[in-house]
Amino acid sequence: MINRPLDLDAVQTFVRIAELGSFTQAAEALQTTQSTVSLKLKRLEKRLGCQLIERTPRYVQLSAEGTTFLEHARELLKQHDHALASLTNTRQRLTIGISDHVAGPELPMLIARMNAQDPQLLIEIRIGSSGDLLKSFDRQELSTVIIRQHTGRNDGKLIANEKFGWFASQDWHPRADEPLPIATMPEPCGVRIMAGKLLNDADIPWTEVFVGGGVTAVSAAVMAGLGIAALARRMLPIGAVDVGERLALPALPSLPIMLHTRVRDPKSKKAITALSAALKSAVPA
Structure with a gap:
C-alpha cells in the first residue's frame, strides 16, 4: 500500500517518456538531462512498487502496469493543472x-x-x-x-x-517525350523553388500540372495520378511510391x-x- 503522496514531477516525467517513446526526447521536452529523467522514473517505480517502463538499447515500451497507470497519471496531472488554474481568471x-x-x-x-x-x-x-x-x-x-x-x-x-523524395501514385507512369508533370505549391514555397532548380540543373524538362494551396491538395493530386511531387514521406497517404531512383531524378536533400x-x-x-x-x-x- 502506498502511504505517501506521489511526486508530480516524477509522474509528469513518466507521462513524457510514454508519449515520446524516448528518454532523450522526454529530457528535451522537460528541459532537463536524460540522467535526471531516469532517476525520477526509478524513484516513481520504487514508490509504486512496480516497473512502469521496459527499457532495452533499442526501444522504450510500457509494461502492463505502466499501461494501466498512464491513464491515471494523465488525469492526476490534469486535475493538478485545473486546481492551479482556478486561482486565476487570466489565460495566456x-x-x-x-x-x-x-x-x-x-x-x-x-x-x-x-x-x-x-x-x-x-x-x-x-x-x-x-x-x-x-x-x-x-x-x-x-x-x-x-x-x-x-x-x-x-x-x-x-x-x-527531414528527408524528401519524389512521390507518385502506384499506377502512375511517365509519358515518353513529354515534360515531367509536377504537382506543387505556389511560390514562394521553398520546396517548390528547390525542386525546380534541381530539375533545371539536371536538364530534365518539367511542367506544372497542378498548383495546390497546401500539402494536402498536392498529395491529393499525386494520388489522383496527375503527376509527381517533392514531399516528405510522412505527408503522404498510403499507396504513394518514391519514383526518384526509377526516373533518375536528382536526389532531394534533407530539409x-x-x-x-x-x-x-x-x-x-x-x-x-x-x-x-x-x-x-x-x-x-
Whole structure:
C-alpha cells in the first residue's frame, strides 16, 4: 500500500517518456538531462512498487502496469493543472505559425501535447507557407513559428532534418517525350523553388500540372495520378511510391525544420518545448 503522496514531477516525467517513446526526447521536452529523467522514473517505480517502463538499447515500451497507470497519471496531472488554474481568471495566449510542409498528419497530436502541458494556455495556430509565416513573425504578429529553413536566414533553432523524395501514385507512369508533370505549391514555397532548380540543373524538362494551396491538395493530386511531387514521406497517404531512383531524378536533400520564437514566460516556453519534442519524435530519422 502506498502511504505517501506521489511526486508530480516524477509522474509528469513518466507521462513524457510514454508519449515520446524516448528518454532523450522526454529530457528535451522537460528541459532537463536524460540522467535526471531516469532517476525520477526509478524513484516513481520504487514508490509504486512496480516497473512502469521496459527499457532495452533499442526501444522504450510500457509494461502492463505502466499501461494501466498512464491513464491515471494523465488525469492526476490534469486535475493538478485545473486546481492551479482556478486561482486565476487570466489565460495566456500563444500564437504559433506552422508551415504547411511541417504540420502534417501529426498536427492533432502536437496540439494535444501542448494542451497537456498547460490546459489553460490559449493556443492560436496558423498554417501557411514558411516565407509568409516568417514575415508575420518578424512583424511580431506571431510569437513562434515552426518552418522549413528559409533562404538567407541563419537564425532559429534546429528541431529536425527531414528527408524528401519524389512521390507518385502506384499506377502512375511517365509519358515518353513529354515534360515531367509536377504537382506543387505556389511560390514562394521553398520546396517548390528547390525542386525546380534541381530539375533545371539536371536538364530534365518539367511542367506544372497542378498548383495546390497546401500539402494536402498536392498529395491529393499525386494520388489522383496527375503527376509527381517533392514531399516528405510522412505527408503522404498510403499507396504513394518514391519514383526518384526509377526516373533518375536528382536526389532531394534533407530539409531542416526550424523553430523561431520570442516567448519568455515559463508556461509558454514549456509548451513550445513540448511541441518541438513531439514534432521531433514524429519525423523519421
